[in-house]
Amino acid sequence: MLNTTSLNMAGLKETFYISHGSPTLAIDDTIPARHFLKTFRQRLLPQNPNSILVISAHWETTHPTVNAINGPSDTIYDFYGFPKPMYQLKYPAPGAPELAMKVKKLIEEAGFKQVHEDHKRGLDHGAWVPLMLMYPEADIPVCQLSVQTNMDATYHYNLGKALAPLKKEGVLIVGSGSAVHNLRTLQNVKDSVASxxxxxxxxxxxxxxxGRYEDVNNYEEKAPFAKLAHPWPDHFYPLHVAMGAAGVDAKAELIHDSWTEYTLSYASYKFTEST
Known part of the structure; x- marks a missing residue:
């Protein structure tokens, strides 16, 4: 069983997709999404979860992989050219090896092949940047699950479905990416968004x-400007995992919507399972 020392609830019914945007979200008070994440607990989940599972856009592997870390997680600076204070930030959250093994088992039981463990990898900025604002004490165990950009959105939705039982154990499932993510189209303009x-x-x-989740799973055919919004699917697939983990009839709610740099969306969603 998972450690329940910080669990103040019978379980969770929610999963979340957080648009983490730029790494400078961690230090830049001019980014509106920063305030949203700093008030996350107060507004959306006042009781601490038992542990946190993050599906981050910044961990791509050929096959599903979990990081099973004992002790504090390393803070990975998987970016370059940013202000020096960014490289001084630390988020030494405890690892969650028991959760990692549970995740692996659930995925394997759902029919996913070659599920791997990584016993060295810490937390990339898709995990630690939003979590630093959401849970600044860094005292909740965190596990990461990778995305497979060689697969499609439906694959990731089914991956999420396999993870759904974790909510009953008080595990907070967070997909971390960006609702619109095309770095080549960013511009340093304010109060303007590309059409x-x-x-x-x-x-x-x-x-x-x-509730048109099937359309979202087939976004490349259904959505306008899909390839322009996501030239590479890494920042979108975490949404499909969070969506799948909430359940077939889950209700989606937009919990934040803002923009920076002309085309970078911070739209974030909560998915609540039907009762």
């Missing part, structure tokens, strides 16, 4: 809030 980016973002919101 194509807004159209994709609006399509995603309407599809999720209407």
């Amino acid at each position: 194509w980016a807004a159209e994709f973002n609006d399509w995603l919101k309407e599809s999720l809030l209407s």
Whole structure:
């Protein structure tokens, strides 16, 4: 069984997709999403989860892999050219090896092949940047699960479905990416959003809030400007995992919506399982 020392609830019904945007979210008070994440506990999940599972855009592997870390997790600076204070930040959350083994077992039982363990990898910025704002004490055990960009969105949705039982054990499942993510289109402009980016973002919101999850799984065919919004699917697949982990009839809720740099969306969602 998982350690329940910080569990103040019978279980969870929610999963989350967080758009983490730029790594400077950790230090830049001008980014609106920073305030959203700093008030996450107060507004959305006041009781601490038992542990946290993060599906991050910044860990791509050929096969599903979990990091099973004993002791504090290393803080990975998987970016370059940023202000010096970024490289001085630490998020030494405890590892969650028991959760990692549970994740591996659930995935294997669902029919996924060649599920691997990594006993060295710490937390990349897709995990520690939002968690530093959401849970600054860094006292909740954290495990990461990789994405497979050689596979499709439905694969990741089914991966999430396999993880659904973890919610009953008080595990907070967080997909971390960006609702619109095309680094080549970023511009240093304020209060302006590219029309194509807004159209994709609006399509995603309407599809999720209407429960059209099959459309979201087939976004490359269904969504406007899909390839422009996500030239590479790494920042979108964490949404499909969170969506799948919430359950077939889960209700989606937009919990934050803002932009920076013309095309970088911080739209974030909560998925609540049906009762």
